[in-house]
Amino acid sequence: MEFRTLLLLTLLGLSAVEKALGQRGDTDIREWLTAKEELIKKFEDKAKDVERWQSDVEALEARLNATVDEVTRQKAEVEKLNKENEGLRMRLNATEKEIDELKQSSGKGSPQIAFSVSLANFGEIYKGPCTDKVLIFKRIFSNTGDGYDSDTGVFTAPVSGLYYFSFSTYGYNTHVVGAILIKNGVHQISTFDYPSDDGSDGSSNSAVLQLAAGDKVHMELWDDGRVFDNLNGHTTFSGFLIFTV
Structure with a gap:
């Protein structure tokens, strides 16, 4: 402009x-x-x-x-x-x-460990009363990791960890019926039933135990106790590793 x-x-x-x-x-x-x-x-x-x-x-x-x-x-x-x-x-x-x-x-760090057994691998078995009260379960359903010994009835922990155990017992009214879960010689849990008029008794129990590698777990009868089993698997013992620690 x-x-x-x-x-x-x-x-x-x-x-x-x-x-x-x-x-x-x-x-x-x-x-x-x-x-x-x-x-x-x-x-x-x-x-x-x-x-x-x-x-x-x-x-x-x-x-x-x-x-x-x-x-x-x-x-x-x-x-x-x-x-x-x-x-x-x-x-x-x-x-x-x-x-x-x-x-x-x-x-690498989660080994597979599990077992499941029953008392009788043939016929019928009455165990007890006896001096050697250790229950040796002969019928093996599974034994992954080979922790259970069918010759001794003892489970030995292959690795340290938390383990789940369960068991069942069955017997007749003439004797105390039941068993004790034992870890390294120490009582942990049990089943128990006095002689009664009901003919037969069955019960079960379970627990989670912390085991170090090499710890031992097995089942024992009560004093004057007796259990019964046949191929129907009334008296059993099982366990498995939950996780290592």
């Missing part, structure tokens, strides 16, 4: 000077003025073009600045996402490593 104003003022000033200095005829003056007016109009049109171009340049510059700002913002966002992805990748790698370690430890 300043350029256009300055241009017009300059042309008007030249026109005034020429009018003052030149003494021409009316026709020459009109032609001269017409030419000047046309020249002024051309300059005005050029000035308008310049202003329009300047406006376009300013608009383009504004859009360019906005684009630069948007690119800068997006770049910052991408960097932020890259950092978050890197953190997620690190946590994922750590989780995968923990899973692999758990798989390896579960395969």
Whole structure:
């Protein structure tokens, strides 16, 4: 706008000077003025073009600045996402490593130990009363880990851990019916029933014991006690490792 104003003022000033200095005829003056007016109009049109171009340049510059700002913002966002992805990748790698370690430890540190036996492996057995009160269970349903000895009736812990034991006893009313779970010579839990008029008695019990490797667990009769078993498996003894410690 300043350029256009300055241009017009300059042309008007030249026109005034020429009018003052030149003494021409009316026709020459009109032609001269017409030419000047046309020249002024051309300059005005050029000035308008310049202003329009300047406006376009300013608009383009504004859009360019906005684009630069948007690119800068997006770049910052991408960097932020890259950092978050890197953190997620690190946590994922750590989780995968923990899973692999758990798989390896579960395969190496959890031995499979379990047994289940009953007193009679054929016919019928009445055990007791007797001096040697250890119950030797001969019928073996399972003995994974070979912790149970069918010759002695003793389970020996292959590894240290928590073990679950359960047993059942059955007998008739002529004697005390029941048995005692013994760990390293010490009574733990038992079943017991006095002689009665009901003909027969059966009961069961269970416990979780912490054993060190080499600890021994077995079953014994009560004094003057008796139990009965046949292939129906009335008098039984079972145990398994829950987890190592």
